[in-house]
Structure formats: structure tokens, C-alpha cells
Amino acid sequence: MSNLTGYELTHKNIIDSGKKHFLKYGYERSNLRKICKDAGVTTGAFYRHFQDKEDLFVSLVQPLAEEILSFYAKFEKKSFESLDKNHTEKLAEINVNGSIESALYMFQRKEIFELLLYKAYGTKYDNFIEKLVELEDKNRKKAMQVFSDKKGEYINIPDETIHLLDHSYINALCEIVVHSKSENEVRTNANIVARFFNEGWRKLRGF
Amino acid sequence: MSNLTGYELTHKNIIDSGKKHFLKYGYERSNLRKICKDAGVTTGAFYRHFQDKEDLFVSLVQPLAEEILSFYAKFEKKSFESLDKNHTEKLAEINVNGSIESALYMFQRKEIFELLLYKAYGTKYDNFIEKLVELEDKNRKKAMQVFSDKKGEYINIPDETIHLLDHSYINALCEIVVHSKSENEVRTNANIVARFFNEGWRKLRGF
Amino acid sequence: MSNLTGYELTHKNIIDSGKKHFLKYGYERSNLRKICKDAGVTTGAFYRHFQDKEDLFVSLVQPLAEEILSFYAKFEKKSFESLDKNHTEKLAEINVNGSIESALYMFQRKEIFELLLYKAYGTKYDNFIEKLVELEDKNRKKAMQVFSDKKGEYINIPDETIHLLDHSYINALCEIVVHSKSENEVRTNANIVARFFNEGWRKLRGF
Amino acid sequence: MSNLTGYELTHKNIIDSGKKHFLKYGYERSNLRKICKDAGVTTGAFYRHFQDKEDLFVSLVQPLAEEILSFYAKFEKKSFESLDKNHTEKLAEINVNGSIESALYMFQRKEIFELLLYKAYGTKYDNFIEKLVELEDKNRKKAMQVFSDKKGEYINIPDETIHLLDHSYINALCEIVVHSKSENEVRTNANIVARFFNEGWRKLRGF
DNA sequence: GATGAATGAGCCTTCATTCAT
DNA sequence: TATGAATGAAGGCTCATTCAT
Numbered sequence: 001m002s003n004l005t006g007y008e009l010t011h012k013n014i015i016d017s018g019k020k021h022f023l024k025y026g027y028e029r030s031n032l033r034k035i036c037k038d039a040g041v042t043t044g045a046f047y048r049h050f051q052d053k054e055d056l057f058v059s060l061v062q063p064l065a066e067e068i069l070s071f072y073a074k075f076e077k078k079s080f081e082s083l084d085k086n087h088t089e090k091l092a093e094i095n096v097n098g099s100i101e102s103a104l105y106m107f108q109r110k111e112i113f114e115l116l117l118y119k120a121y122g123t124k125y126d127n128f129i130e131k132l133v134e135l136e137d138k139n140r141k142k143a144m145q146v147f148s149d150k151k152g153e154y155i156n157i158p159d160e161t162i163h164l165l166d167h168s169y170i171n172a173l174c175e176i177v178v179h180s181k182s183e184n185e186v187r188t189n190a191n192i193v194a195r196f197f198n199e200g201w202r203k204l205r206g207f
Numbered sequence: 208m209s210n211l212t213g214y215e216l217t218h219k220n221i222i223d224s225g226k227k228h229f230l231k232y233g234y235e236r237s238n239l240r241k242i243c244k245d246a247g248v249t250t251g252a253f254y255r256h257f258q259d260k261e262d263l264f265v266s267l268v269q270p271l272a273e274e275i276l277s278f279y280a281k282f283e284k285k286s287f288e289s290l291d292k293n294h295t296e297k298l299a300e301i302n303v304n305g306s307i308e309s310a311l312y313m314f315q316r317k318e319i320f321e322l323l324l325y326k327a328y329g330t331k332y333d334n335f336i337e338k339l340v341e342l343e344d345k346n347r348k349k350a351m352q353v354f355s356d357k358k359g360e361y362i363n364i365p366d367e368t369i370h371l372l373d374h375s376y377i378n379a380l381c382e383i384v385v386h387s388k389s390e391n392e393v394r395t396n397a398n399i400v401a402r403f404f405n406e407g408w409r410k411l412r413g414f
Numbered sequence: 415m416s417n418l419t420g421y422e423l424t425h426k427n428i429i430d431s432g433k434k435h436f437l438k439y440g441y442e443r444s445n446l447r448k449i450c451k452d453a454g455v456t457t458g459a460f461y462r463h464f465q466d467k468e469d470l471f472v473s474l475v476q477p478l479a480e481e482i483l484s485f486y487a488k489f490e491k492k493s494f495e496s497l498d499k500n501h502t503e504k505l506a507e508i509n510v511n512g513s514i515e516s517a518l519y520m521f522q523r524k525e526i527f528e529l530l531l532y533k534a535y536g537t538k539y540d541n542f543i544e545k546l547v548e549l550e551d552k553n554r555k556k557a558m559q560v561f562s563d564k565k566g567e568y569i570n571i572p573d574e575t576i577h578l579l580d581h582s583y584i585n586a587l588c589e590i591v592v593h594s595k596s597e598n599e600v601r602t603n604a605n606i607v608a609r610f611f612n613e614g615w616r617k618l619r620g621f
Numbered sequence: 622m623s624n625l626t627g628y629e630l631t632h633k634n635i636i637d638s639g640k641k642h643f644l645k646y647g648y649e650r651s652n653l654r655k656i657c658k659d660a661g662v663t664t665g666a667f668y669r670h671f672q673d674k675e676d677l678f679v680s681l682v683q684p685l686a687e688e689i690l691s692f693y694a695k696f697e698k699k700s701f702e703s704l705d706k707n708h709t710e711k712l713a714e715i716n717v718n719g720s721i722e723s724a725l726y727m728f729q730r731k732e733i734f735e736l737l738l739y740k741a742y743g744t745k746y747d748n749f750i751e752k753l754v755e756l757e758d759k760n761r762k763k764a765m766q767v768f769s770d771k772k773g774e775y776i777n778i779p780d781e782t783i784h785l786l787d788h789s790y791i792n793a794l795c796e797i798v799v800h801s802k803s804e805n806e807v808r809t810n811a812n813i814v815a816r817f818f819n820e821g822w823r824k825l826r827g828f
Numbered sequence: 829g830a831t832g833a834a835t836g837a838g839c840c841t842t843c844a845t846t847c848a849t
Numbered sequence: 850t851a852t853g854a855a856t857g858a859a860g861g862c863t864c865a866t867t868c869a870t
Contacts (some may be wrong), residue, residue: 442649571813572809572810574801575809575810575813578793578796578800578810579793579813579814579817581792581793581796582790582792582793582814586785589785589788590785593785594781599779599781602779602782603779603781603782606778606782606786606825607785607786607789609824610786610821610822610824610825611821613821613823613824614818614820616820617816617817618813618817
């Protein structure tokens, strides 16, 4: 942080100012001229650093977005290795731990995470949460299939129901990340929420 | 609805057009001139019916908002009568039924409900859901107290955790209202979600 | 012109100011704010009258553009009736008269004509003259065919040569329209130019 | 071209890039930063080589502009030697050959020629063609005088008519230069056009 | 001498609201 | 009372040129 060139310093100033404004007002309501002013930079200078307003937002958020998706993919793989080996008893544990880990990881990127999930209205990351939920849905359905097979009878839960429960779950975890004040709070709450939902699913499978 | 005066007809036209636009674009992105055009009304006339753009939105949404809050109050009362009588075994039932009833009621006002909960960004009803969650929180905590008393030991769940689980729950019910295609779908999903969460809470109280 | 409503007056003011600026600076260099200022109107008002800057230009120019194309079509028909009847001796006469007539007609719309042909850079009417030349080319080639048939031998002039001579011809007529000070000047010059080029083509056919 | 100093190389790179951009987009629409980027040069460096954007354009075009004007002067002199000696029968020949020669010469500088005549909008060479036409006018009028003297009666063609016919002629030759694909095409078309116009003038003198 | 980041005025366009008629 | 034309500040963005390093 100490040896920044002029360019890098300006870049950082814009990034910081943008982050601040986007967090406070959301993407669409943020005023580029004010972002620049706050960064101590003219609007002309801004456009040497970013293609446009959305590019600034994307620059802030894209790395994390991609990381999340790949993080998810990794977790998915791990989870299904368990399913395939029918270590179903371990599945819950893996889910819980995966959720906590993820939440902790995101908590370290709290602000960017909040931008991505709650301040992206008007950008291409509008509704990123829906993407996550859809990934969760896919996993959920596969898991459901495994349980059906074991049980010997088909567990019938409408897709919409699965979707909305997954939405609830993902959203709960996201809010933990965004609203927690400490790692411990994240850990505690993620743990509770994960077990809470596991219990719900267990009950649902019993229907 | 048949014998409207010119004034009333114009009023209704604006209301209808506003509803349509707000549903489609959300409050902030809706263009008042287009709303007026669609209503077959001049902008000048508009301002004889409503103070400003927000006033139109509020007019659409306010009655339901107040109804919901009072509905909630009534339910709260009913719920605590049960608690007070220590009919704890019935409490779950009451909760489930209350949720389904509420969801069905809202489903009959689907569009206004969606406006209020998901299209109010930029109005004073921004984040109305949060209000609901806070009410839910209050109930939840009282209920928790009752259970603690019965059990003889304090059930310790952080306020934030309660809040976020309630948020999940309320949100799930709201999404059911908004995304369901039929009363039956509402009933089924509300039932599942209510039981799902009850199960979670039961587990949580056991911690 | 006397009984204009406020709207019509403003509209006319914008039209007039736009015409003036576009004539003086061309489309692209004309500054919308200055056009508005000159029209005694705010930029906001402008957008009640026209969709955007180009729409103002198009409004000025489109009627004439379409008229010219249909005028051309009519002339083309008349010309080929003569060709079909082999009244070739009359063809030159028709061409000359057609050119003069056209030039006189355009001269009555001098300013708009100049906008369309010489000030449209940056609009969809960029290079309108090329369109006219292409129409002229088509006619020229058909006429060439008739002459070839009569003569019994093929008159071979490269398409590019035809095109550039037509370009010269059309352009000459356009400049007559734009630079002449009186109808008489138009008539005289159009007559000369038409005969001048007829002579050239006659010679060319003899090659 | 092989042993360029760094300075010269940079200079050449800017020149080449500028030529490319000006040809493609015209002077005004060309973006100096992109020109520099394409040249692998910073904008700062650019201003060590050229005063400003227009200076770059002028550097590209000025030598040819001056050459054309002096070429014209030479041709003019040659032409009038013929006139003075009353070799009028040779005059047409000289004109035709002069036109072809000129066109061929320009064709060897095709790109620069195109810049000068068709891409200079916004520079001091805006409307260079008009300058050429004016020179042509002067010659034409002198020639006209000679013919009048020989014929014993005054040939009355309005200045404007002369001007616009010369404009047509010059423009036709310029387009030949710019649009031809080979020297042969230039030769053929310049020959045709020159004879075409000679015929027209001959006819005109007969009026 | 060279760099390239920064300037800053300028551009077209949008839209809730006002107000003369 | 109703009209709808006009307001005017604000928005995102462009670009030839300058100047501290």
C-alpha cells in the first residue's frame, strides 16, 4: 500500500470511492461525478481507468463472483463424492461445514460480497443470488434422488418448493455474511442456520 | 365500478396504469409521463389526483400495508392467548395455519403485495419486509420465553440469529405469494415451508 | 403562419433554428443546446418535439427525400415510355426538360435540399447523393441498351465510368440548385448542363 | 527507410497511423489517442512531433497540396503557350493528356490525395477541391477568350456555369483517382471523361 | 526529452414537476 | 378544472490538450 504510483493511487482512490458510494446508494443511484469528486479526480480521469460506470462496479465485484462460482463447483464435487459413496450420514456434516466455511470466506470480503449480492441492481450482476440458488437447486435435486433411491420410494417435492427453500437458505447465509460483526458471529449463525435447514429437509424427506 | 364520474374514472385509470408500470419496472424506473400516457391522462391532471409520483405508489400500497400490520397484530394476539394457556402443543398448528391463511389472503392481493414488498425501492416502503420481520421477531422472542419457562432453562439464541431466520421465513412466504400460480400452490407451499421452519425451531430450542 | 398555438410556435422556432444551424455548421457540428437557445427554448422542451437531434434533422429533410425518390420514379417511367416507343430523338429533349424541371422544383426547397445533400454527414441521409446517382445509373444503362439495340452493336462503357459521369451530372445539377440566386439562373444552367452532358453521352455512344 | 533514428521512426509511425485513421474516419472523427496508441506512441510524445491534431493532418497533406498547385501552374503555362500560338486544334489534345497525366500522377499518391480532397473536413484544407476548380475556371475563361477572339464573336457563358462545369470535371477526375484499382483504369476513365467534357465544351462554344 | 495521467469544458439526453392558458 | 408545453438540473460520457514527474 505504500509505494503506489500516481496512476495506482488514483485507481485505488476511484475504487475506494466507488465502493463507498455503491455500498451506500447502490449501483444505479450512485452518481459518477460524485464518485470522482470523492476520489479527488475529474470525470475525464475516471475514463482512463474504467470503461464506464458499470465497468467500475464489475471491476470491484467480478473476481469475487467468479471465485464464488468456482468455490461452489468445488464444494459440489466434494459433496457428491460423499453421496456416491452413500456416506449419507456424513452429508449433513459436509453441508454444514461447507456453509460455515463459505460464509467465513465471504465474510473476509464482506463489502465486496454485499455489493455483489445486494447493490448490483442495474448491472449485469443483477440477481446474482438467483444464480447461486439455481446451483443449490441442482445439488439439492441430486441429493434428493440419492435419498429417494435409498429409501426405495420417490420423495416428491415440487421444484418451486425446493427453489424457494433454497432461496431462503442461501439468502440467510448471505445475510449472515453481510450483517455479522465478527467471525465468531458468522460461525455461530452459519452453524445454526445450516443445522436449522438440515432439520427442515430431513423432515421434508420424511413426508 | 360501473357508474364512475369522470374524476373517478381518471383516478382509476391512473391507478391501473401506475400499478402496471410499477409492477413491470419498479417504482424508481417507472416513468411518470408514460404512466400518464398509458392512463390516457395528462401530467397536469395527474397532479390533481396525486401529490407526486410517490403518492401514487403509496395510494396503491398503503391500504394493504396497514392491513398487513393490523392482520399481524391480530394474529399476534391470538397466538399469545394460546401461549398463555400453555397450549404449546397447539402453537405449531396455529402458526402453520396462520401462515397459510395469511399467504392465501395476500395471494388475493398478489399484485399490490408484490408492489409493496418487491417494487418499492425509492419509496417510503423501501424494505417493508424488514418491518414484518421485526414483528415476527417480537413474537418469536415472546414464544421463546414461554418455552424457556416451561423447560426451566434459558434457551439462548442470539437476536441476530432469530432475526435472520425470521427474515428467511417471512421472505419464503412472500415469495410463495408472489410466484404461485394458484391458491392450491400457495396452500401446499405455505404448508411445507411453515412445517419446515417449525421443525427448525423445534430443533433449535433443543440445543 | 399567423395563428400558431404555443406548441406550434415553439415547434416552428426549433425547426427554423435547426435549419439555420444545420445549414451553417452541418449536422454533426451543430450544437443542440445552441439550437435550443436560438429557438428560445430549453433542451427539455426540445425533447417534447423531437426524439433526438437526428430526429430534428430527419424531420426537416425526410419529406423532400421521399419526394425526390418518387419524383425520380415518375420521371423514370416517362423516360422509358419514350424509349420503348423508340422515340429516341425525343429522349434527349425529355431528359433535358426533366432535369430543368427537377432543378426548378428543388430550387423552391433550396435550403432543405442543401441540408439533405450537403449537410447530412452523421445522419442516415449521409451520402444521399449516391442513392440518386445509383438511380441515374440504372436509367442510363437501360437507355444504353436501347441505343445498342438500335445501332446493332454493343456499346461498351465500364460501369465505373458510367457511375462517375452520372455522379458528375447529378452533382452538377445539385450545385445549380444550391448555388443559383434565381429561377432563371437555375433554368439557364440546368439547360446548359443537361445539353452539355447529352453531348458527352452522344459522343461516348459513338466510340 | 532502413536506418531511422528513434525519433524518425516514431515520427513515421505517427504519420502512418494518422494516415490510416484519417482515411478510415476522416479528420474530425479520428481520435488522436487512438492514432497514438496505434502508432505505439504516447500522446505526450505526439506533441513533440506535431503541434496538434491538425498539424499531423497538414503534414500528411501539405506537400501534395503544394505540388498540385504548382503542377497546375506548370500545366497552365504549357496550355497557354499553345493557345498563344493559336494551335487550337492541339488544345483539346493537350487538355486530355494533361488530365490523364495528372490523374496518373495523383493515383501514385492515391491515399494522400484522398485525404486532401475527401477527408479534410475540419482542417484548413476543407474544400481544397474548390481551389482547384477556381484555377480551372481561370484557365477556362482565358481559353474561352481565345476562342471568342478567333470566332470573332463573344461566347457568353455565365461564370457560375463555367464554375459548376469545371467543378464537375475536376470532381470526376478526382473520383477516378480515388476509386480506380489500376493505372489502366485511371487512364481509360480519365481519357473518356476528358473527351466527354471536351465535347460538351465544344458544343457550348457553338451556342 | 519522454511519459501518460489528468484536465475540464463540452456533448446529447432524461424526467419529475410546474404553470400559463 | 384540465391541459400539456416548458422547465432546468442532473446524468453518463468524450477528447484534444497540458504538465508534473
